[in-house]
Amino acid sequence: MTDLTTLLYTAEHEWVAVDGDIATIGITDHAAEQLGDVVYVDMPAVGSSVTANDVMGEIESTKSVSELYAPVSGEVVEVNSDADADPAMVGDDPFGTGWLVRVRVSGEVSGLLDRDAYVALTGAGA
Template identity: 70%
Template sequence: MTDLNALLYTAEHEWIRIDGDIATIGVTDYAAEQLGDVVFVDLPAADASVASGQVMGEIESTKSVSELYAPVDGTVVEVNSAVDENPGLVNESPFEDAWLVRVRVTGDVDGLLDRAAYAALTGAEA
């Protein structure tokens, strides 16, 4: 089980786990709940460059289409093919099985939120 207090978050509802220079990125349970049933995820390809705050893909649900924003600068080193094959994993396991991409971080990770700040943003309990 993922320790949600060990993750960092964005105001756009992505979570980030930093391990050395690799950031694993996914969408939060709050975002998954707000989206409804996720039916399609468009992710960047391996070796693609991503820039903090810039669109890196899309997530489509039965309710809407939302953009995915890169929380850090870097290069995509791995894409979760399981989410591509079964987008519903985002609803079922947002912090475990449904990570989206892994990025080799090339810049700072400033401006990210801790769990308490993210909970305050969403009105949820930390």
């Protein structure tokens, strides 16, 4: 399992794991819990550009449809095709096999929350 304390978070409930210039992005456990059963995920195409804080896709559950926001700017270099084929894994294992996209980051990674700040914001368990 991913060490949640090393991740960065957004107030819109995405997480980011930065490794060099590649950022892996997914939804948080809090978001997964609020969504319930995930039935569809619309992710940006490989090669497309995303801009920090802009909508990059959406996630649909049996309860609602929510927008996915890019926590960083850059080029999408990989999409989790397993999550595309089986969206339930996004809710079942949001910090593991349910990751969404990998982005080659352009510019600074800033304005994101650490785990403690995210927990304080959401009241979610640590």
